[in-house]
Amino acid sequence: MTPAGALLAAEIRRNGPVPFRRFMEVALYHPEYGYYRRVQDPFGKHGDFFTAEQIQPVFGVLMAARIRQLYREMGEPREFTVVELGAGRREMAAAFAEWNYVPVDIDSGAMPEHVAGVVFSNEFFDALPVVAAVYRNGAFHEQRVALVGGAFRWHSGEVVGANAERYLRRYYLPPEEGRWYEVNLEALAWLQRMAAALTKGYVLSVDYGFTRAESVRFPAGTLMGYRRHTAREDVLADAGLRDITAHVNFTALQDGGAACGLATVRFETLAETLLSAGEPDQFAAALGTGGAAEELRRRMQLKTLLFGMGETFRVLLQKKTEGEMVQRSGGKSPEQ
Numbered sequence: 366m367t368p369a370g371a372l373l374a375a376e377i378r379r380n381g382p383v384p385f386r387r388f389m390e391v392a393l394y395h396p397e398y399g400y401y402r403r404v405q406d407p408f409g410k411h412g413d414f415f416t417a418e419q420i421q422p423v424f425g426v427l428m429a430a431r432i433r434q435l436y437r438e439m440g441e442p443r444e445f446t447v448v449e450l451g452a453g454r455r456e457m458a459a460a461f462a463e464w465n466y467v468p469v470d471i472d473s474g475a476m477p478e479h480v481a482g483v484v485f486s487n488e489f490f491d492a493l494p495v496v497a498a499v500y501r502n503g504a505f506h507e508q509r510v511a512l513v514g515g516a517f518r519w520h521s522g523e524v525v526g527a528n529a530e531r532y533l534r535r536y537y538l539p540p541e542e543g544r545w546y547e548v549n550l551e552a553l554a555w556l557q558r559m560a561a562a563l564t565k566g567y568v569l570s571v572d573y574g575f576t577r578a579e580s581v582r583f584p585a586g587t588l589m590g591y592r593r594h595t596a597r598e599d600v601l602a603d604a605g606l607r608d609i610t611a612h613v614n615f616t617a618l619q620d621g622g623a624a625c626g627l628a629t630v631r632f633e634t635l636a637e638t639l640l641s642a643g644e645p646d647q648f649a650a651a652l653g654t655g656g657a658a659e660e661l662r663r664r665m666q667l668k669t670l671l672f673g674m675g676e677t678f679r680v681l682l683q684k685k686t687e688g689e690m691v692q693r694s695g696g697k698s699p700e701q
């Protein structure tokens with residue numbers, strides 16, 4: 366058993382099956398043994414992510430171009446900060462260097478008290494611990510993790526709490542018997558923190574996920590465990606050695622944002638965002654001037670971004686409103 370697994374097993378022996386949310390929290394974020402906190406770097410070539418090798422610097426250049434558009438829309442203010450939540454290895458640092466860039470991750474940096482500018486994130490919300498639930502006999506039951514013969518097994522627990530119930534009724538289509546769901550209350554809490562910190566500006570979130578109407582596609586829920594670039598559905602194996610994610614419910618982000626003063630400006634695919642960011646200069650800045658080999662490498666990255674990730678990843682742009690009416694200026698509605 367892994368060290369994180371041993372800690373969880375001890376907790377289960379003491380207190381009985383733990384909520385999945387707790388399992389995910391220890392597996393990913395235990396200060397010593399959590400996946401994101403171990404000494405061994407989960408990112409990069411030998412890690413479990415594709416990110417840097419396959420998409421940088423093109424992703425950074427195009428996202429910076431998108432943020433530059435927002436900067437102009439704000440009238441090019443003298444004070445303009447780009448906060449990145451879940452900045453990981455700070456792969457966006459070079460691209461965002463022209464602004465006051467504040468990377469925040471679990472062990473480093475902190476959300477500034479006041480931000481005028483953009484709060485950016487890429488695959489941040491999908492890494493937050495979620496409540497897992499199954500709908501049975503007319504009620505949502507919290508899924509817990511038990512220990513059976515030395516291995517972790519799912520255990521159906523009590524009916525979920527009132528906040529989770531409200532989330533499930535609101536952000537999913539009417540429940541179906543036997544179906545799995547996830548509840549990301551932490552994402553809503555983060556939106557509130559962002560809204561409180563933003564004095565003026567935008568929240569720009571890139572992630573993969575679904576809307577309420579699309580939730581029907583995931584009868585088995587969306588929990589995934591990643592190890593060495595292979596998506597595996599057994600999220601309870603190798604606690605602390607693999608990433609665990611849950612797709613983001615974008616209807617919840619839009620609705621939760623609206624409730625705390627973050628109005629949706631655009632909701633679109635990553636491909637749509639990148640195409641509009643690269644269109645003004647025909648992708649010249651993204652493809653660079655580093656010679657033929659470098660241009661080829663960057664063209665491959667652009668292809669990965671537009672065709673590999675472009676349709677599954679979504680981009681949600683929200684604007685801090687407080688007393689200001691914002692018109693939806695494009696993109697798809699959450700109900701589509």
Ligand SMILES: C[S@@+](CC[C@H](N)C(=O)[O-])C[C@H]1O[C@@H](n2cnc3c(N)ncnc32)[C@H](O)[C@@H]1O
Nearest residue numbers: 401416450451452453469470471487488489492
């Ligand atoms: C899937 S990784 C994405 C990293 C990077 N944005 C990228 O695209 O490669 C999620 C990141 O969110 C960070 N994270 C999770 N919970 C956090 C929290 N409460 N505060 C700050 N960062 C957090 C994790 O440590 C991890 O670096």
